[in-house]
């Protein structure tokens with residue numbers, strides 16, 4: 001999908017250090033060694049209790065279109081070191097020219113509610129290839145998951161009201177605007193003002209008109225009447241160019257003419273001032289004039305906090321237009337997703353060497369393993385998520401009757417036991433096997449529906465905005481032990 005926007009190879013859309021490391025792996029003859037990387041984030045955005053996974057469709061498009069072109073190689077040949085000699089030797093250029101991705105990728109489907117430390121994407125394959133994918137995967141998953149989460153929060157406060165995404169003009173460049181429109185729709189918006197997103201992603205498009213339309217006429221009444229004459233089946237009038245309540249009266253006059261012609265006044269839009277007061281007054285004027293079905297749209301730097309407040313003030317707003325603060329994720333402009341090496345094939349023993357990064361900060365210590373996430377549930381919803389290593393235990397085998405113990409990674413004394421019969425779902429599903437796509441992408445509308453069914457299975461406390469309840473995510477006992485032993489070994493202590 002991202003590829004649809006650009007008439008160029010995106011294979012160099014990575015950090016230089018990925019290419020220099022790739023060169024290093026190739027030159028030291030370790031390029032083909034099998035590795036496993038996990039992509040995960042450490043903290044839910046916006047101080048919230050959940051995140052919506054998004055961006056996988058673009059990852060799939062990126063990988064399917066991967067291929068280093070002649071023009072890419074021509075550019076790489078121009079790169080030099082401090083001695084002005086070429087950075088990469090010609091034989092490496094030949095290697096890159098013939099490089100085909102053969103990785104196996106498992107991921108959590110878009111629209112799933114996810115939590116810190118869970119692998120959203122797991123990449124397994126030749127280390128050189130895994131490495132080249134790090135930056136584009138993070139770029140795609142971090143941003144779209146952030147925006148889908150923002151939209152999901154807006155949807156929670158907007159409840160059954162319509163939610164329109166108006167952000168393109170304030171977005172971070174063309175691609176930021178496009179991916180934001182897609183993720184905002186998935187997260188819960190009903191439509192976008194972004195016409196290209198409508199065309200490419202099959203998102204409904206909606207809109208009203210700008211102040212410039214009104215300003216281009218001698219009077220507001222003329223502006224409204226002309227707009228209604230031209231498009232009688234789609235009339236939502238922006239009433240705040242001069243005096244908002246006077247604007248509503250003008251819109252009502254236009255509405256009467258529309259009704260006389262067998263049409264209706266779909267809506268009015270408020271874009272400034274006290275939106276609670278003005279919407280209540282506008283509603284009264286519209287109702288008194290018989291326009292009970294005319295919707296009130298509001299915009300102007302809205303976000304979930306303001307919408308919540310406006311609702312509590314009794315604002316009579318039916319449709320919320322949200323731009324800047326949605327598509328720029330204004331209060332937290334990045335999700336800090338990371339991509340960490342978690343296992344490396346030992347060529348002598350042909351077994352996995354488990355890998356992890358240490359840190360003084362516990363939150364930054366990575367977890368080793370070929371990770372899978374098991375979500376335990378009951379008829380009321382999700383209970384807890386357990387991360388386990390899918391290769392070193394029998395959890396993936398048919399239930400053995402033993403049950404499982406999950407350990408809180410921040411406090412090993414906190415444990416939960418799940419009986420063997422406890423229903424669960426494994427969240428990561430195969431996306432690519434040896435470079436071949438095996439996953440059938442759901443359409444964007446079912447991904448959007450998935451977000452809502454997922455949120456419905458989440459305890460209300462986890463969805464609370466202020467000090468949300470922390471959803472339990474833990475490590476399966478064997479993985480916890482493996483991690484503990486590895487930390488001790490790396491610190492030079494024995495278990």
Ligand SMILES: Nc1ncnc2c1ncn2[C@@H]1O[C@H](COP(=O)(O)OP(=O)(O)OP(=O)(O)O)[C@@H](O)[C@H]1O
Nearest residue numbers: 271272273274275276277299300301302306309310
């Ligand atoms: N009743 C309300 N309660 C809480 N926030 C509100 C209310 N009405 C409007 N807002 C929000 O307050 C913020 C600032 O509104 P302000 O009145 O300064 O904007 P404005 O009327 O558009 O000003 P300007 O005319 O300078 O553009 C906006 O984010 C707007 O959505």
Ligand SMILES: O=P(O)(O)OC[C@H]1O[C@H](OP(=O)(O)OP(=O)(O)O)[C@H](O)[C@@H]1O
Nearest residue numbers: 166210211271299300301302322323324
């Ligand atoms: O406030 P946001 O959440 O970012 O929503 C988008 C904003 O973009 C438009 O304003 P702008 O002043 O750009 O143009 P206009 O003349 O159409 O109001 C619109 O009126 C909204 O206020």
Ligand SMILES: O=C(O)c1cccnc1
Nearest residue numbers: 166193206207208209323
């Ligand atoms: O259609 C609208 O009302 C609209 C579109 C983009 C930005 N603000 C408003």
